[in-house]
Amino acid sequence: MSKDFIYKRKSSVSFLPKKLSSQMIKEIIDASMWAPSSRNGQPWKIIGIEHGTKNFNKIISALSGGNQIWAKNAGLILVFATTIIEDDFNPKIFLDIGFSGQNAMLKATELHLETHPIGGWDEELVKQAISIPDESKIAFLLVVGHKADSSETPKERTRNKMENHFSLEKWGENF
Numbered sequence: 001m002s003k004d005f006i007y008k009r010k011s012s013v014s015f016l017p018k019k020l021s022s023q024m025i026k027e028i029i030d031a032s033m034w035a036p037s038s039r040n041g042q043p044w045k046i047i048g049i050e051h052g053t054k055n056f057n058k059i060i061s062a063l064s065g066g067n068q069i070w071a072k073n074a075g076l077i078l079v080f081a082t083t084i085i086e087d088d089f090n091p092k093i094f095l096d097i098g099f100s101g102q103n104a105m106l107k108a109t110e111l112h113l114e115t116h117p118i119g120g121w122d123e124e125l126v127k128q129a130i131s132i133p134d135e136s137k138i139a140f141l142l143v144v145g146h147k148a149d150s151s152e153t154p155k156e157r158t159r160n161k162m163e164n165h166f167s168l169e170k171w172g173e174n175f
């Protein structure tokens with residue numbers, strides 16, 4: 001995978017209300033499945049909800065405020081949840097699912113699709129809408145879709161300076 005996709009991926013708000021092909025969905029999910037996970041536990045359950053379905057509208061209504069405005073045009077929403085957790089929740093499970101989600105975003109970017117992860121939803125409403133069992137936790141939602149032509153000025157994307165986040169040898173040592 002070219003490193004270009006790392007830099008091209010962005011959280012987009014310009015989606016065309018058009019479904020993805022089955023082949024695209026398959027490629028995105030396959031990429032998600034090849035993420036690393038602790039002890040190869042693969043603790044993800046990914047549920048895809050396509051634009052125009054009753055469940056799609058239910059998921060949109062369950063999103064926190066501002067997200068609904070642009071997410072409603074997406075071709076596909078992927079709900080990343082955990083497999084059924086019988087014991088105490090180990091936060092590393094969410095880490096594994098995050099890697100899986102990143103793979104999904106990079107693959108979608110390679111397929112010239114737009115993505116946007118979402119961290120705000122009503123857990124009960126989403127669970128009810130798509131029959132997620134109580135013993136599973138939702139990690140995040142991923143909006144995926146074809147790019148719409150947009151007259152909006154793209155939001156400036158920034159990152160902090162590397163030295164604020166990376167040290168060699170010990171905490172605080174400049175690189």
Ligand SMILES: Cc1cc2nc3c(=O)[nH]c(=O)nc-3n(C[C@H](O)[C@H](O)[C@H](O)COP(=O)(O)O)c2cc1C
Binds near residue numbers: 009011116117118119
């Ligand atoms: C776990 C997670 C939750 C997020 N939740 C939201 C959200 O609810 N609404 C939103 O507009 N963006 C959300 N984002 C997108 C971030 O705001 C975005 O990734 C960040 O501003 C960096 O921009 P970029 O993705 O274009 O690089 C979320 C991102 C992650 C990883």
